[in-house]
Every structure is written in structure tokens, then in C-alpha cells.
Amino acid sequence: MIQMTLDQVRELVETILRRHGFSEPHVLAVAGTILAGERDGCTSHGVYRLPGCVATLKAGKVSPTAEPEVFDCAPSVVRVDAHGAFAQCAYLAGLPLLVEKARRTGIAILAINRCVHFSALWPEVEPLTEQGLVALAFTPSHAWVAPAGGIRPLFGTNPIAFGWPRPDKPPFLFDFATSAAARGEIDLHRRAGKPIPLGWGIDQDGQPTTDPLTALNGAMLTFGGHKGSALAAMVELIAGPMIGDLTSAESLAFDEGTRSSPYGGELIIAIDPRRILGAEADQHLQRAEAVFEGMLGQGARLPSQRRYEARARSAVEGVRIPEAMYAEIQALLA
Amino acid sequence: MIQMTLDQVRELVETILRRHGFSEPHVLAVAGTILAGERDGCTSHGVYRLPGCVATLKAGKVSPTAEPEVFDCAPSVVRVDAHGAFAQCAYLAGLPLLVEKARRTGIAILAINRCVHFSALWPEVEPLTEQGLVALAFTPSHAWVAPAGGIRPLFGTNPIAFGWPRPDKPPFLFDFATSAAARGEIDLHRRAGKPIPLGWGIDQDGQPTTDPLTALNGAMLTFGGHKGSALAAMVELIAGPMIGDLTSAESLAFDEGTRSSPYGGELIIAIDPRRILGAEADQHLQRAEAVFEGMLGQGARLPSQRRYEARARSAVEGVRIPEAMYAEIQALLA
Structure with a gap:
């Protein structure tokens, strides 16, 4: 795991968004929510989202500068x-x-x-x-x-x-x-080769499934x-x-x-x-x-108790980002 | 079953509410919602509610005339x-x-x-x-x-x-x-001597129960x-x-x-x-x-499809009220 202070995370995120052509208001506003997610321990809404932001931009599906x-x-x-x-x-x-x-x-x-x-x-x-x-x-x-x-x-x-x-x-x-579950959570099960609980998704014929890919290609519930x-x-x-x-x-x-x-x-x-x-x-x-x-x-x-606890902890200890994720983010600077 | 037209139901409900001292605006407004429930096939919110209305009045827990x-x-x-x-x-x-x-x-x-x-x-x-x-x-x-x-x-x-x-x-x-379920639904299981599904209620120690009375005395979920x-x-x-x-x-x-x-x-x-x-x-x-x-x-x-179907049917065919329920309501006129 890579240990970072919140200021370091903010600087990294802002640098990446700038590098890809986002205007300064968008850099600050988007970095603000990504930092808040990372700070509050919502890893699925922290720096994990950066590759998706850049991919959405490259697909022409978001304006980097619109006011x-x-x-x-x-x-x-x-x-x-x-x-x-x-x-x-x-x-x-x-x-x-x-x-x-x-x-x-x-x-x-x-x-x-x-x-x-x-x-x-x-x-x-x-x-x-x-x-x-x-x-x-x-x-x-x-x-x-x-x-x-x-x-x-x-x-x-x-x-x-x-x-x-x-x-x-x-x-x-x-x-x-x-x-029933976040789409990202089903995808994380797929990556890990783990079955999903019954009730999260169905196959293309509407039958219950515990296979994450089958549910992703069928329908979530x-x-x-x-x-x-x-x-x-x-x-x-x-x-x-x-x-x-x-x-x-x-x-x-x-x-x-x-x-x-x-x-x-x-x-x-x-x-x-x-x-x-x-x-x-x-x-x-x-x-x-x-x-x-x-x-x-x-x-x-x-409901938000865990998030507030993570927030208090991050302010003192900073956050830890998995090495693979850190490498993926650094690659966005290339 | 007792077969009644919607007009007959309305007249019966209004008569009972008047008999118990509700002022005319309350008679008309309360009868309106009870009739709507009966008409739409929501038996748990139709004339079934009349004994409860009268009991609430007798307990001094509702004003029959407040403006x-x-x-x-x-x-x-x-x-x-x-x-x-x-x-x-x-x-x-x-x-x-x-x-x-x-x-x-x-x-x-x-x-x-x-x-x-x-x-x-x-x-x-x-x-x-x-x-x-x-x-x-x-x-x-x-x-x-x-x-x-x-x-x-x-x-x-x-x-x-x-x-x-x-x-x-x-x-x-x-x-x-x-x-998870309406309280009335749990009570109907109790009256019928039928177990409730897991997930509806817990006992006083927080353990899952399928016994309706235990759930009613414990907690619903x-x-x-x-x-x-x-x-x-x-x-x-x-x-x-x-x-x-x-x-x-x-x-x-x-x-x-x-x-x-x-x-x-x-x-x-x-x-x-x-x-x-x-x-x-x-x-x-x-x-x-x-x-x-x-x-x-x-x-x-x-969501309301069944209700609208019942409404269309009631307008033509009227409604059917179980004999025991009808007798209980008639008793409110005594």
C-alpha cells in the first residue's frame, strides 16, 4: 500500500485532471469530490474513479471546459x-x-x-x-x-x-x-473470481444467478x-x-x-x-x-458513521492506496 | 359474503359515523377514504377500519368535531x-x-x-x-x-x-x-394460526421468529x-x-x-x-x-394496477363484504 497525506492525494488528482485538459474550475471541483471519497474511506468513489474520468473524456462523453x-x-x-x-x-x-x-x-x-x-x-x-x-x-x-x-x-x-x-x-x-448491490461491487466479485449472493442479479432469461459476469450481461435486481x-x-x-x-x-x-x-x-x-x-x-x-x-x-x-470515523482517521493518518491502483493512476500522467 | 353497491357502503359508513357523533365534515371526509379503500379492493383500509375509528373515539384519542x-x-x-x-x-x-x-x-x-x-x-x-x-x-x-x-x-x-x-x-x-409487512398482516396470520415468513419480525431478545404473536410483542423489521x-x-x-x-x-x-x-x-x-x-x-x-x-x-x-382494476370492477359490480365483518359493522349501529 502507498501511504499518502490528503494534500498529496489532492495534488496528484489535480495534476492528472489538468494534464488531461480540464479547466481550472473543473479540476478543483472534481478533485474535491474524489478527495472527499478517498478521505471518507469510500474507495469506490475515491481515486479509483480517476481512470473512468479520463476514459469518459477520451470517449468524447464529457466536456472538460464547459461553463x-x-x-x-x-x-x-x-x-x-x-x-x-x-x-x-x-x-x-x-x-x-x-x-x-x-x-x-x-x-x-x-x-x-x-x-x-x-x-x-x-x-x-x-x-x-x-x-x-x-x-x-x-x-x-x-x-x-x-x-x-x-x-x-x-x-x-x-x-x-x-x-x-x-x-x-x-x-x-x-x-x-x-x-441490491452497486455495479462496481459485482465487477469486483468478477475480478476476484468470487460468486455473488443470490438476489443481486439474473441471467438473460431472468433466472437467478451467482455468476457476476452472467449478472452483468443479464440484469441487476x-x-x-x-x-x-x-x-x-x-x-x-x-x-x-x-x-x-x-x-x-x-x-x-x-x-x-x-x-x-x-x-x-x-x-x-x-x-x-x-x-x-x-x-x-x-x-x-x-x-x-x-x-x-x-x-x-x-x-x-x-448510516454514515463509518464514513465519519474514516474521515477523522484520514485527517491524522492520511490514506493508503493499493500499489496496483497507484500505478494505474500514475500511468494517467504519462 | 354480503353484496353491496358503492352507494350502499357509503350510506352505511356515513350513518355509523354520524351515530357516533362525528360532525358532518368529518363524516363525509372519513367516509370518503373508507369508501375509496373498499372500492379499490384494499380491504385492510376499507370498512375493516370502522371498528378502529369508533374504538379510537371511545378511548378519547380522536376529536369527532374539531375544525x-x-x-x-x-x-x-x-x-x-x-x-x-x-x-x-x-x-x-x-x-x-x-x-x-x-x-x-x-x-x-x-x-x-x-x-x-x-x-x-x-x-x-x-x-x-x-x-x-x-x-x-x-x-x-x-x-x-x-x-x-x-x-x-x-x-x-x-x-x-x-x-x-x-x-x-x-x-x-x-x-x-x-x-417488511403491515402490522395488520401479521395480526391476520395470528388470527389464522399461521406462521409468518422469516424477516418480518424478531422476538424480545432480537432472535428471528415465525410466530406472529412473538413478533407483535417483540419487534417488526x-x-x-x-x-x-x-x-x-x-x-x-x-x-x-x-x-x-x-x-x-x-x-x-x-x-x-x-x-x-x-x-x-x-x-x-x-x-x-x-x-x-x-x-x-x-x-x-x-x-x-x-x-x-x-x-x-x-x-x-x-404498482397500483390491481387497485385500478378493482376500482373499475367495483363501479359495475359493487363490493363483497365478509358476513362476519358486516355483522361487526352493523353492531356499531346498536
Whole structure:
């Protein structure tokens, strides 16, 4: 393993993105989310993503320089056109107006359009909780997942993220795919020559399989049966057509077999509890702490607990990157 | 089975509610949702609920006459204080302002407070889809469900409902508990002397059980493991403290062992896609139909399909109520 400080990781990531022609705003914004993933121990969303970023660029499926354009659509709606670039700059461009609208009206929507999305959703939820807002985020991906009762890929892995601000503590935050497992996780099983659990995928005839490649070529399944499938459909709709953007099937068609990151929209909803609760806000938000105590007091973990522990550790100890991965990243400098 | 027309069911339900002292607005609103459940083949939310309504009244846990009070809190927030009555009148009182706000700002919140909730959530989502709005609804219940990794009841069955308007078709609509099964379903197994599937509940020591009574006295489980548990926590927060109302644990404490319906809040979010999409709205909403066709074309059902089929059948054939249930309801007239 290669031991690195967070500053060293940031510098390496920024250097690679610059070398490949990303403009400075994109270099800083994209490096920010990759660093956050590595720092929080989400290795599948850390430097592991860099080769994919560069491959997506080389396939012509992401703009390295496009500047986001912000549209003030309605008192509670802001849209940002990413013009084919990664989502991060568009998010940062829309964030101030989203926060202002949520504070003014109580609840507001940020719709990011025509963006390429490769990161987790929590980096787009956590900044809102730091402003005292409750936040939700949704995005389709590529059509890899069959609906419950079906056998062919239709939905993306369609993640849902939710964040709740806590006084003097990191937010209560979850971020999960509505598929039973992440696609990367199935691929890691394939690389390791290990079977996948039943329930993760089916073959092309709709039969259950434990072979990762068969599942990747067949269809992934949603978590939680028909309920998870219903949520996956909801994400397709509200972060696709509802914001004027692609479904996962349309994103995969746009991909043209280049195996690039998904292209389309992202929906973020921010709520200001103080506009609902008025003068009683502190009292009620304090009462929410009993829910977390009720979980922790019986041995249940809070969803992002491991991530926050990794974050605290990384700040002191830095991070460790597997040698093979480090070599793959260094090769991007060549 | 007793065969009845929908008009006969409505008249019977209204007569019973009047007999027990509900004011005319509550009689009409509550009978409306009970009739809708019976009509749509949701027997667990039809006339089956009448004895519970009356029992909740007799226990002093619902007001039969309180008038809802509407508060215009912010450009995108309306709150309605139900003053301890059933939720239906409060919902109807807040609906026009919710629709107006969603149309004006793009997205709006209706928070119903201090209401007693016994119905499904879809009757509060479907009217919004009829206005061309996308809608979400959430409510806590009583603390019956353990968080993933825990062993003691903390969450309610905490349903989530979502509705999407379709041109010239009934809406795409789902409404499900974040618990693995409905509490009533476990109770029906107990009455029938049948075991429940593994995964529905645990005993008081946290061990898996297939005995319904053991699960009812232990804890129910969430659907979909830690993901369903995270969603259940979200519902506790956003339809509890975020709108200044009770958590499921607080609702159960308020119940004082009377086995009444849950007491607390309900959160409804309405979105006007036309304020996001402008002139391109029709084109994008039409594109959403491909998602439904993609589901139906491979043999998957749409979530409310069975309900709409039952609705069409009931309009022609009426409904059939088991004799024992009919006798129990008739006894409420005595």
C-alpha cells in the first residue's frame, strides 16, 4: 500500500485532471469530490474513479471546459445546465441560489441538467446540511437494473441520498443505490473470481444467478423487491423527465458502448425546517436527537458513521492506496 | 359474503359515523377514504377500519368535531392543525393552498399536525396527481419496528407514497410501509394460526421468529435491511420533528395502551413539473411514458394496477363484504 497525506492525494488528482485538459474550475471541483471519497474511506468513489474520468473524456462523453449556466425558473426552482461537463461545477454554480430559495420559500429544487455523474450523492447533500437545511438527492444512471417482475434492464442503480443537520455533530446522512448491490461491487466479485449472493442479479432469461459476469450481461435486481423497484422507478421519473432530462435507458443509448459515466440530470431538494417551525425550530430539532439516541442505544449504527470515523482517521493518518491502483493512476500522467 | 353497491357502503359508513357523533365534515371526509379503500379492493383500509375509528373515539384519542386551522407559513409551506381530529378534514382544508403554492413556486409542503391517521396515504396523493402535480407523502405511526442492527421497536411502519400524473390514464402511484409487512398482516396470520415468513419480525431478545404473536410483542423489521431502515428513519424525521410533530415512539406513549390509531403529523410534498419544464413540459411528460411501457412490456406490473382494476370492477359490480365483518359493522349501529 502507498501511504499518502490528503494534500498529496489532492495534488496528484489535480495534476492528472489538468494534464488531461480540464479547466481550472473543473479540476478543483472534481478533485474535491474524489478527495472527499478517498478521505471518507469510500474507495469506490475515491481515486479509483480517476481512470473512468479520463476514459469518459477520451470517449468524447464529457466536456472538460464547459461553463455551467444558471436559470432562475420559479420562486422555488433553479436549474443549471452543465453543458455536458461533470456535475460538480454545475452543483457549485447552483448552490447559492438553491440555499437562498429554500430559506425564502421553505423548500426548493435544484435541477442539474446535461451533466456527467460519477460521484456519490452525499457530497452534494452534506453542504446543504451544513447550512442547516434538510436535503434529498436523486439521479438515474445507465439502464442496468430490471424492474421487480421483469427480466430486462430498464432502471439505473438510481441512488437516493438524504441528509439531516444535527447540532454540533456531523449530519444524519444516507446515500444508497436502489439496486441490491452497486455495479462496481459485482465487477469486483468478477475480478476476484468470487460468486455473488443470490438476489443481486439474473441471467438473460431472468433466472437467478451467482455468476457476476452472467449478472452483468443479464440484469441487476433492485433491493427490497417490489418496494425498491418502485423507488427506482420514482428516481427515473423525478430526476429524468420531471427535470427535462434523460432516463437511464436514454443515458445508456447516449453512451454508445463506450462504458462512460452516466449522462443526464440530478435532482436536489432542500428544505428549511425553520420556515416550517418558526420560533419552535430549536426545540423540535433537538427532539429529533432522540431518534438517533434510540438507534445508537440498542446497538444500531447511524448510516454514515463509518464514513465519519474514516474521515477523522484520514485527517491524522492520511490514506493508503493499493500499489496496483497507484500505478494505474500514475500511468494517467504519462 | 354480503353484496353491496358503492352507494350502499357509503350510506352505511356515513350513518355509523354520524351515530357516533362525528360532525358532518368529518363524516363525509372519513367516509370518503373508507369508501375509496373498499372500492379499490384494499380491504385492510376499507370498512375493516370502522371498528378502529369508533374504538379510537371511545378511548378519547380522536376529536369527532374539531375544525382544522390553516396557516400560511411561507411561500412554499402551508400547515394545518387538525386539533386532534382525523387527518382527512385537515387535508381537504389545506389542499387548495398547497396546490396554489406548488403552481406558484414549483414545489410546496403541506404539513398536517396533531391529526389521527388510520388511512392509506394514496388517497392523499391521488388528488394532487389529478391536478397535474407530482406528489410525495409520509407519516410516522406507532413505534413497532426495530432499526436494522437493533432489536427494540423505535420506528413506525412509516409509509411512503408517491404519485405521478399520466395523460389520460390513472396516475403511476405507490404507497408502501417501510416495515417488511403491515402490522395488520401479521395480526391476520395470528388470527389464522399461521406462521409468518422469516424477516418480518424478531422476538424480545432480537432472535428471528415465525410466530406472529412473538413478533407483535417483540419487534417488526424494516423491508430491505439497512436501506429500508434508513428510509424509516427519514420518515420519522421529516414527518415528525421537521414539521413540529410526534415521533412514532411519542405517538405510542400518547396512546397509553388504548390501541388507538397513531397520532401525530403527516408531510405532503407537491411539485409542479410545468414550473420546472416550462414550454417543454408536455414533451418530457410524454417521454416518461416510455418508463411505464418498459415495465409493462417485460411483464412487470405498475404498482397500483390491481387497485385500478378493482376500482373499475367495483363501479359495475359493487363490493363483497365478509358476513362476519358486516355483522361487526352493523353492531356499531346498536
